[in-house]
Amino acid sequence: MKKVLSEKETHSLMTSLTEEQRHFISNYVVQCKKSKWLEVLSRSKRDFNYKNPNTTTVNVETNEWTLKTIIDGGYGKRPFKCDCGASLRHQYIVYNSKEDKEYKFGSTCFEEHTNLNAQIVKDIKRGFYLIDIELDEILIKYKKKELFDISSFLHLKDELVAADLIKQAKLNIPLSTKQIDKLRKAELHYKHNRNKQEAYKDLNELQITLIEKLPLKEQIELVKDLIKKEFHYEDLPDTVDSAEIQLFVKLGLPLLYRHRIRFNTIESYFQTEHLISEAATENQQSPFKKATEITYDAFMKHHLHILKKVRENQDKISSDNEKVWINIQHNIKEFRNGKEFNHSAFKVDIDHILRQLDLSLENKYG
Numbered sequence: 476m477k478k479v480l481s482e483k484e485t486h487s488l489m490t491s492l493t494e495e496q497r498h499f500i501s502n503y504v505v506q507c508k509k510s511k512w513l514e515v516l517s518r519s520k521r522d523f524n525y526k527n528p529n530t531t532t533v534n535v536e537t538n539e540w541t542l543k544t545i546i547d548g549g550y551g552k553r554p555f556k557c558d559c560g561a562s563l564r565h566q567y568i569v570y571n572s573k574e575d576k577e578y579k580f581g582s583t584c585f586e587e588h589t590n591l592n593a594q595i596v597k598d599i600k601r602g603f604y605l606i607d608i609e610l611d612e613i614l615i616k617y618k619k620k621e622l623f624d625i626s627s628f629l630h631l632k633d634e635l636v637a638a639d640l641i642k643q644a645k646l647n648i649p650l651s652t653k654q655i656d657k658l659r660k661a662e663l664h665y666k667h668n669r670n671k672q673e674a675y676k677d678l679n680e681l682q683i684t685l686i687e688k689l690p691l692k693e694q695i696e697l698v699k700d701l702i703k704k705e706f707h708y709e710d711l712p713d714t715v716d717s718a719e720i721q722l723f724v725k726l727g728l729p730l731l732y733r734h735r736i737r738f739n740t741i742e743s744y745f746q747t748e749h750l751i752s753e754a755a756t757e758n759q760q761s762p763f764k765k766a767t768e769i770t771y772d773a774f775m776k777h778h779l780h781i782l783k784k785v786r787e788n789q790d791k792i793s794s795d796n797e798k799v800w801i802n803i804q805h806n807i808k809e810f811r812n813g814k815e816f817n818h819s820a821f822k823v824d825i826d827h828i829l830r831q832l833d834l835s836l837e838n839k840y841g
């Protein structure tokens with residue numbers, strides 16, 4: 476995505492907002508940048524700890540640089556000064572806890588005035604750039620009067636994430652694609668929590684503990700099945716070699732989709748799992764037999780290209796997807812070490828990231 480609006484255009488659209496709208500949206504941008512800053516710094520801290528497991532964590536426990544706020548002198552004006560003397564429109568006020576000192580920088584030169592490394596600065600700048608693009612998207616939608624109909628989400632007003640988005644929509648400020656995504660996710664969580672309350676009434680502690688350990692996607696699936704009382708035990712073959720499946724049956728919990736594909740009784744199997752069977756037919760064996768045992772090599776053969784693509788674009792991955800991406804890499808590593816691999820979960824997750832990164836489908840397996 477390219478920056479769509481010039482500074483002048485952004486300014487002119489901003490001035491077409493009401494005072495209240497402008498205040499709300501400027502505050503949103505500052506909040507986003509502050510959390511981006513925090514996120515990049517804590518991620519670098521984590522990487523650092525990971526790479527140096529023997530280092531004492533005292534030094535990196537609390538990061539010394541905090542972005543306190545960003546102030547805007549207004550379009551065409553440069554009322555602020557950077558510590559180096561340059562005149563600024565936007566001034567970043569950053570606090571250093573080690574020195575107990577406040578610094579004031581311009582966006583282009585905080586690298587020179589802090590001891591932050593080049594990669595961190597690059598990540599922060601990239602993150603800020605994406606936030607500016609999100610603002611452009613909101614302003615363009617505003618110009619086109621593309622308001623978001625919030626009426627079906629009002630029950631989420633007490634949810635942390637959704638509350639601000641509802642407020643934004645009520646102020647007649649359009650929502651960005653990212654914000655709409657967040658709202659939908661909040662709705663999903665809300666529904667899941669409501670279903671959980673219903674489903675957990677009849678469960679014991681052990682059953683609940685096991686469910687809570689599952690990835691969210693599988694929790695949602697399982698809780699829905701619990702409510703519908705669909706246990707899928709009829710799909711079970713006479714002997715089951717998976718300890719996990721045995722445990723689910725013993726505890727009286729519905730079997731998951733990934734359990735059931737092992738028995739190959741699901742009709743949509745070929746649509747959803749065609750890649751596995753492709754890998755299997757290449758080996759000239761029964762796709763059914765092979766499908767449950769897709770090897771690490773076959774997996775890599777099919778997905779290496781796209782994994783590389785994602786890695787190349789790693790710095791553009793959103794904060795939500797970052798955990799997903801870390802998890803994918805972890806699971807693949809475990810897969811290589813001989814652990815069980817959840818292929819369908821992988822595909823859902825990687826697809827999500829690809830869509831967010833705007834990597835087109837023809838690139839996917841090309």
Ligand SMILES: [Zn+2]
Binds near residue numbers: 557580
């Ligand atoms: Zn400077």
